[in-house]
Amino acid sequence: MEVSAVTSTKTVRKSNKRKWKQTILPWILLSPTLVLLLLVVGGPLVGTLWLAFTDWNGIANPEFIGFENFIRLFSDHVFFAALLNNVKWMGFFLTVPVILSLSVALLISKVKFGKMFYRMIVFIPYIVATVVTAKIWLWMYNPYVGLNVKFEEWGLDWLALPWLEDGKYALFSVALADGWHFYGFLVVLFLVALQQIDKSLEEAALVEGANKLQIFFHVVLPQLRPTLVLIYMLLIIWSFAAFDYVFVMTQGGPGNASELIATYMYDLAIYGQQPGYASAVALTMGLFSILVIVGFGYLKKKGWDV
Amino acid sequence: MKEAKFLAMSLILIVTILLTACNSDSSNGTGDSDAVELVYMSHTPENDVQKKVIEEEVIGAFEKEHPNIKIKWVQNEDPVSLVRQQLAAGAGPDIVLVDGPTQVVQFAKSDYLLPLDDYAAKYGWSDRYFEWAYDTGIVEDKLYSLPGQYESLVVWYNKDLFEQHGWEEPKNLDEFLQLNEDIANAGVIPFAFGTTDFRPANEWWLSVVYNSYLGKEEFKKVLSNEVPWTSDLVQEATTIWKDVWQKGYINEKKSHAISGDDAWTLFRNQKAAMKMEGTWANANFTTEPVDFEVDFFVMPGWRDGVEPTLPLALGENVGINADTKHPDEAAEFIDWLFSDEVGTIMFKQGYFYPNKGIEAVEGVDPIVTNVHKELDASLEKGNTGFASWTYWGPNVEYYLWDNIDSVFLDQLSVEEYLKNAQKQAEKDEEEGLLFNFNE
Secondary structure: HHHHHHHHHHHHHHHHHHHHHHHHHHHHHHHHHHHHHHHHHHHHHHHHHHOOOOOOOOOOOOOOOHHHHHHHOOHHHHHHHHHHHHHHHHHHHHHHHHHHHHHHHHHHHOOOOOHHHHHHHHHHHOOOOOOHHHHHHHHHHHOOOOOOHHHOOOOHHOOOOOOOOOHHHHHHHHHHHHHHHHHHHHHHHHHHEEEEEOOOHHHHHOOOOOOOOHHHHHHHHHHHHHHHHHHHHHHHHHHHOOHHHHHOOOOOOOOOOOHHHHHHHHHHHHHOHHHHHHHHHHHHHHHHHHHHHHHHHHHOOOOOOO | HHHHHHHHHHHHHHHHHHHHHHOOOOOOOOOOOOEEEEEEEEOOOOOHHHHHHHHHHHHHHHHHOOHHHHHHHEOOHHHHHHHHHHHHHHOOOOOEEEHHHHHHHHHHHHOOOOOOHHHHHHHHHHHHHHHHHHHHEEEOEEEOOOEEEEEEEEEEEEEEHHHHHHOOOOOOOHHHHHHHHHHOOOOOEEOOOOOOOOOHHHHHHHHHHHHHHHHHHHHHHHHHHHHHHHHHHHHHHHHHHHHHHHHOOOHHHOOOOOHHHHHHHHHHOOOEEEEEEEHHHHEEEEEOOOEEEEEEEOOOOOOOOOOEEEEEEEEEEEEEEOOOOHHHHHHHHHHHHHHHHHHHHHHOOOOEEEEOOOOOOOOOOOHHHHHHHHHHHHHHOOEEEOOHHHHHHHHHHHHHHHHHHHHHHHOOOHHHHHHHHHHHHHHHHHOOOOOOEEE
């Protein structure tokens, strides 16, 4: 009887300990972050939601105007120009840096000696402060001292493009600068993924007579899918939140040629003294991010390896 | 269990330490418990020389005279926006920098600023400043701010290059256009100008263009919404300005692709012959002299019968935060900040305060004295116009500088541009933000 009581007490203790470890402790450990998130993200989020329904110049009291800001969005050609630019920005980032970084990662993964050195070299641009990188590229694009001067000296006039002067090139030029800064991060992600793939499958394909391209597309690439999907998800979300390079290099100009939703929002809130309308613009950015996350969640539910 | 307890206790300890650190008293960073600390935010000085002067001769001298007051000087590239956000959040510095008379009205009506009438009587402020400047701080018969430096926009030019090529200061629009053409034909950039780092710089040119073409009285009617922005005169002025830009006179149609600093480099390296810039450029020429002789001219009238008109602006107004805990000390400080003594110190740096008691200072770079004389003469003759950041409604001002690049690049027609500007001007009127020229 005593033995049974002792066993029962031990079981209860074990159960309590498990409960403590599995339910209470994680919440305690998470609580500082959650409190911080609630303050830093939750507060402004609620504020933005409220302000989006007001007419506010940032000084006087906000006036509730219902959905007027959202109705205005539909007739705001600058907003749609910025939205289209965000889509172009996304299109650039989903292709150029991804293809470039995957190619570089494949090359580095084949290198026998100095792998760490190459990895470090391609990663360095990513750790340089955004403003510094943007200023360096601004200098390179400068029509009086930058690349164009050298191109013209070397007789390569066809390469001396009006990088930031012409609206047709401005967005691409800024995206190129951001892409250069960013691709090193993708290289590292791909390198990690490449290290984890099953080499025996490549060897088997080789024995079966597959060439290098076939091995890449039918053996390597499918194994990189989880990483690629993660990268695509991040790139799509980040593309709609892009701000820094455009802000430093063109401030959305010339005209609105490189305007993005985030820079337009900043412009409205800070220079235009319309934080109410700017909040409505900001909410659209959040909406796109939510749509992307829901979309990927749906794909995962459908059995995709996300 | 012990492990969990240890973790929990460690966590509590860390949180407690963090909270304690956050809660440490930061209201007085001086370590001197008796001194009152006032926060004063201003633009970052143009250069180290100027910074040192403000630190030592302005703030330092005040602190020495008032050992019970410590000034925490916060410098920022865009203090006006920052202060606006801080005030909206119920905070902000004790000394509030205000971006001209229109914003004084906005801030006063939102109860962000302390009425200063009692202090004005105590310190005799109404007698200290020129009336046109002092009145910009008055809203509904109450004083809310003191006028800071006043400034204008002139054309600076490389006198050596002008003499070498026989170019002369223009007296009308035709001569101005011909001068640009001659300079461009000589392989020199007529005007150095860049906006990638500060797009609002576009409004400097807009201020010059509209004042020079419309003239003071006509432009006043536009700014008061008596005449619409879509009127013939404004359309003609905008079209001429667009043509001037498209001919490449303004930094070879690259003004939107280079920064303000790049433009300065082009002027300093003598690749550009002229630079349209505010009188604040005095500070650049006096502290970092150029390798050639520099002079300036006032933009001539662009239409028959229009006198050369200097767009006048108050660089800033300064008030006291309505929520300050130390209003008396703050008043003491702004009394000093805009005193004749500080005005004289800043004159040597190339800045002009609207104080009646500031006499011409000896030993100052002649260019500073000449600019000051020109401004004074214009004020006396009544030939001063209206710079955007002081006299234009904030909505129309923002729209005009934000979209002029689109006009240059033919993405927006002049008609559409001005039609939209008119809508913004009407919005300004609805919100009571038009400058009241009658007061």
